[in-house]
Amino acid sequence: MNRPALRLALVFLSLALGCPAQAQQVKKAPRIGFLAITSPRDMSLRMAAFRHGLRELGYIEGKTIVVDDRYAEGKLDRLRSMTAELVQLKADVIVTSGPIGTRTAKEATATLPIVMAYDNDPVASGFVASLARPGGNITGLSTHYPEITGKQLELLKEIVPKMSHLAVLGDSSEPFTAQSLKETERAAKAFGVQLQYLDVKDPKDVKSALEDARKSRADAAVVLASAIFISQRSQLAELAVKNRLPAVYQASEYVEAGGLMTYGASITDLFRRAATYVDRILKGAKPAEIPVEQPTTFELIINLKAAREIGLKIPPNVLARADRVIR
Numbered sequence: 001m002n003r004p005a006l007r008l009a010l011v012f013l014s015l016a017l018g019c020p021a022q023a024q025q026v027k028k029a030p031r032i033g034f035l036a037i038t039s040p041r042d043m044s045l046r047m048a049a050f051r052h053g054l055r056e057l058g059y060i061e062g063k064t065i066v067v068d069d070r071y072a073e074g075k076l077d078r079l080r081s082m083t084a085e086l087v088q089l090k091a092d093v094i095v096t097s098g099p100i101g102t103r104t105a106k107e108a109t110a111t112l113p114i115v116m117a118y119d120n121d122p123v124a125s126g127f128v129a130s131l132a133r134p135g136g137n138i139t140g141l142s143t144h145y146p147e148i149t150g151k152q153l154e155l156l157k158e159i160v161p162k163m164s165h166l167a168v169l170g171d172s173s174e175p176f177t178a179q180s181l182k183e184t185e186r187a188a189k190a191f192g193v194q195l196q197y198l199d200v201k202d203p204k205d206v207k208s209a210l211e212d213a214r215k216s217r218a219d220a221a222v223v224l225a226s227a228i229f230i231s232q233r234s235q236l237a238e239l240a241v242k243n244r245l246p247a248v249y250q251a252s253e254y255v256e257a258g259g260l261m262t263y264g265a266s267i268t269d270l271f272r273r274a275a276t277y278v279d280r281i282l283k284g285a286k287p288a289e290i291p292v293e294q295p296t297t298f299e300l301i302i303n304l305k306a307a308r309e310i311g312l313k314i315p316p317n318v319l320a321r322a323d324r325v326i327r
């Protein structure tokens with residue numbers, strides 16, 4: 001064989017030997033479906049935290065992992081169709097941004113792994129059998145921490161020393177509301193405060209609920225977690241300030257929308273930690289055997305602009321404990 005022919009033969013042999021090796025190296029990136037009932041704007045901070053968590057674990061989006069984020073913009077039918085689409089695409093894991101998304105995903109699949117970025121009470125919601133042993137295809141993180149309610153009322157009492165009548169806004173259609181209300185009632189009793197529960201099961205009821213709180217001369221309010229409230233947070237915060245009603249909320253988004261104060265689990269931290277669940281599942285762990293974790297990071301955020309509009313002076317010792325103050 002002459003030299004040119006030999007070189008050509010060696011090139012072909014190299015390619016033939018190299019192709020299988022290269023094919024073995026090319027591995028399909030895992031696909032993560034992310035479901036949110038709200039808009040991209042509403043979820044921007046939380047989604048950024050989740051993506052940050054993935055980067056901390058060494059994932060490179062678009063190369064070693066694919067994230068399909070879907071936003072229903074408040075439309076349940078749209079959320080259902082998006083969930084069905086992710087199931088059809090055979091996503092390796094579906095991450096849900098709250099109880100409504102988790103329930104929709106649960107109804108859509110009993111086999112694909114589902115990670116709750118957060119849920120107020122996943123046992124009461126029927127998503128897991130227990131926190132220690134979820135038992136199905138769902139696991140993740142919970143915001144449930146009974147001591148939070150007592151701390152919220154303690155903060156309100158420091159800000160409104162003469163507080164004797166407390167309005168509690170909740171949505172009875174949410175499965176965790178009953179338990180949250182019981183914990184609030186216990187805390188109110190300990191502080192000698194009379195409690196008035198106002199049920200809000202539709203966005204149009206937000207305004208009338210706050211008007212009822214004002215008419216009954218409520219000194220302050222606790223706003224329980226609800227998909228309705230987070231979607232209507234700007235209106236809720238504005239009406240609470242307009243009615244000069246000091247209110248404590250469950251997440252930072254309310255205060256950023258103009259609400260007075262939030263004390264509770266850091267939701268952005270929970271979303272960051274959700275990435276560790278994705279990582280464990282992609283490495284072979286079964287959701288049924290991964291315990292649901294409770295919050296470890298809590299935050300107090302105070303909006304001084306809202307305080308001024310309500311006519312409140314926040315005590316210096318409360319401000320000193322705040323993780324963030326919005327001026």
